[in-house]
Amino acid sequence: MIILIAIFVGSSIGTLLRYLVITFWPWRATYITAVFTVNMLGTFFMGILYSTNQIHLWHNVLSVGVLSGLTTFSTMMTQSAQHSRSQQMVYLSLQIVAGLLSFCVGVVIGLIL
Numbered sequence: 001m002i003i004l005i006a007i008f009v010g011s012s013i014g015t016l017l018r019y020l021v022i023t024f025w026p027w028r029a030t031y032i033t034a035v036f037t038v039n040m041l042g043t044f045f046m047g048i049l050y051s052t053n054q055i056h057l058w059h060n061v062l063s064v065g066v067l068s069g070l071t072t073f074s075t076m077m078t079q080s081a082q083h084s085r086s087q088q089m090v091y092l093s094l095q096i097v098a099g100l101l102s103f104c105v106g107v108v109i110g111l112i113l
Contacts (some may be wrong), residue, residue, distance in 0.1 A: 002057070003057060003060055006057055006060070006061045006065065007060055007061055007064050007065040008065070009061070009065065010060075010061040010062065010064070010065020010066040010069065011064075011065045011066070011068060011069035012069065013065070013066050013069065014042075014065060014066040014067060014068065014069025014070035014071075015069040015070070016069075017038070017066075017069075017070050018038050018069065018070050018071075018072060021034050021037060021038050022034040022035065022038070022075075025037070030087075031090065031091055031094055033079060035072060035075050035076050035079055036076075036094070036095060036098070038070050038071055038072065039071050039072065039076060039095060039099055040098055040099065040102045041070065041071075041102075042067045042068075042070045042071035043071070043099045043100075043102040043103040043106065044102040044103065044105060044106040045062075045067055045106060046063060046067050046103060046106065047102065047103040047104060047105065047106020047107040047108075047109075047110060048106040048107070048109060048110035048113075049062060049063050049067075049106075049110070050103075050106070050107055050110070051106070051107045051108075051109075051110030051111045052110055076092075076095055079091070080092050
């Protein structure tokens with residue numbers, strides 16, 4: 001039960017961080033949006049956590065809680081729907097490729113540290 005409560009608190013913190021980034025990010029961004037930024041931060045830090053290969057309470061709170069609350073798939077899809085069909089493909093492809101690269105960089109940095 002403690003793990004679930006800790007993950008709930010972590011998710012609340014991640015969601016609050018996402019809200020703050022989205023609220024204070026410039027509205028006129030085309031591809032590098034606030035959602036893009038929080039998703040890249042989330043994948044980067046998930047890569048670091050993945051490379052530590054540890055399972056304990058704080059790892060769960062950070063990965064399942066904070067980082068899952070920080071990142072967002074549904075908002076990314078909603079933002080992509082605001083673009084034309086060709087811009088949607090660029091936006092979503094950029095998110096996927098940059099997310100994979102961000103995760104890999106996080107893994108490498110986590111292994112170095």
